[in-house]
Amino acid sequence: MPKVTLDIENVKPFITEEEIRGLEPEVKALNEELDRGTGPGSDFLGWLHLPSSITEESIKEIEQCAEEIKNTSDVFISIGIGGSYLGAKATVEFAGHSFFNELPGEKTKAPRVYFAGQNISSDYLSDLLDVIEDKRVSINVISKSGTTLEPALAFRIFKDLLEKRWGKKEARKRIFVTTDREKGTLKRASDVEGYKTFVIPDDVGGRYSVLTPVGLLPIAAAGIDIRELIEGARAFERLTSTPEVPSNPSYLYAAVRNLLYRKGKSIEILSSFHPSLHYVSEWWKQLSGESEGKEGKGIYPASVDLTTDLHSMGQWIQEGSRVIFETFMVVGNSTRDVKIPFVENDDGGLNYIAGKTLDYVNDRAYRGTAMAHKDGGVPNMTIKIADRSPGALGELFYFFERAIAMSGRLLGVNPFDQPGVEAYKRNMFKLLGRPVKKGKR
Ligand code: PA5
DSSP states (O other): OOSEEEEOGGGTTTSOHHHHHHHHHHHHHHHHHHHHTOSTTGGGOTTTTHHHHOOHHHHHHHHHHHHHHHHHOSEEEEEOOGGGTHHHHHHHHHHSOTTGGGSOHHHHTSOEEEEESSOOOHHHHHHHHHHTTTSOEEEEEEESSSOOHHHHHHHHHHHHHHHHHHHHHHHHHTEEEEEOSSOSHHHHHHHHHTOEEEEOOTTOOGGGOTTSHHHHHHHHHTTOOHHHHHHHHHHHHHHTTOOOTTTOHHHHHHHHHHHHHHTTOOEEEEEESSGGGHHHHHHHHHHHHHHHOBTTBOOEEEEEETTGGGGTTHHHHHHSOSOEEEEEEEESSOSSOOBOOOOTTOGGGOGGGTTOBHHHHHHHHHHHHHHHHHHTTOOEEEEEEOOSOHHHHHHHHHHHHHHHHHHHHHHTSOTTOOGGGHHHHHHHHHHHTOOOOTTOO
16 A cells, blocks of 8 residues: 555646546656656656665665764764755654754664755854764765765865864764765765765766665664665555556646646645655755756746644635645654643633544644635645655655656656756856866856
8 A cells, every 4th residue: 555645636626537638648658758768868867766776785885884873973964955965854854753853862873963065054054063062973975966065165164173073084984975976076085085985876866866875874874764765665666657647646746737837827835734744845846846947937846834834825825826736745644643631621712622633633724724725726636645654755755756757748848957057156156266177168
């Protein structure tokens, strides 16, 4: 039984079964292209069979390294940005304790996990340095290109700190590098210094890389079972390999969002009813935004956390401009549910739900919201996630990866490049006065 399922009941007033069926030939043809390894961006299809091709040897290597980190460190810092950051962050938040870093190591059986290199904030970095003072620290710098400025800056600062604190020899043992097989400054530095390195496959782009060492090493260091995560993704690799739209949840989701887009619904809001999904939404925003937002096209991916944002963005969603559709994410069962107590004087008037659980109330809040938004002209789907296990998240990651790849191809763009992200870099480096390399402008 899959732990991730898709319910499209609330889009039915907006699109018909015939319209979905009408897209099937296109989906089938595009699926054939994916299978044959052709079409735009075909050099970056390594993610497609990644779950089933991860070897026992590479899983063991990551697990052993994570064990070493756990034994020698109070703090583990994962340094990276974009696809080299969001998958691990999403997993730690989804599958870990809500207050992971607040718990003692004996309970989490893992070092505290922090992230750096995902911004250029001086305060963020200084505050992190405060937190790790006197702690045994290990770092994992992750960059496919090895040249991205944000992680390069953070790496320089932490490397310097480690070397000053423990000397070069010991620092070397606390630095783990995940980068390209042969190119980039990080690879060169690792060769010179002899850091333990992990390779990001050439044919896997950043936002599709959570199941490579990019995501797997930090996730394993945080004490989360990577085997379960991979198993979940494997199950979905099998489940979503059929080109038949109705029985392939990824293709059904891709078809529905494209039909809605063609009807003028150009913004998709991913609305989650569990705070642990916040960074899954951030991961999805990158996957969807970078894959589809090009050539003047693309669904704009937005997200809200509910019920929190029903008290802020809820108004806009219910009655604002009708250019949106919504995808809810709900989690079936909490790890531990809380019962509402009965109180004698019924202060607050909540005795009518005394004895019920918070999950029960959250579920009614979701149902009430989905109904209200549909009635307010917002087509909506729901992704149901059985629980907060790594396996369920593995399914969800792969569900979205295949869906967005298909969705981008349905849109007629290359879902695996991101030419637009270079524009700000050119301006920034010019403003920073970076020396221009010979032959480059
Ligand atoms: O999806 C992508 O390719 C990007 O978001 C990259 O992951 C991000 O820019 C970081 O790149 P790198 O891993 O080369 O430092």
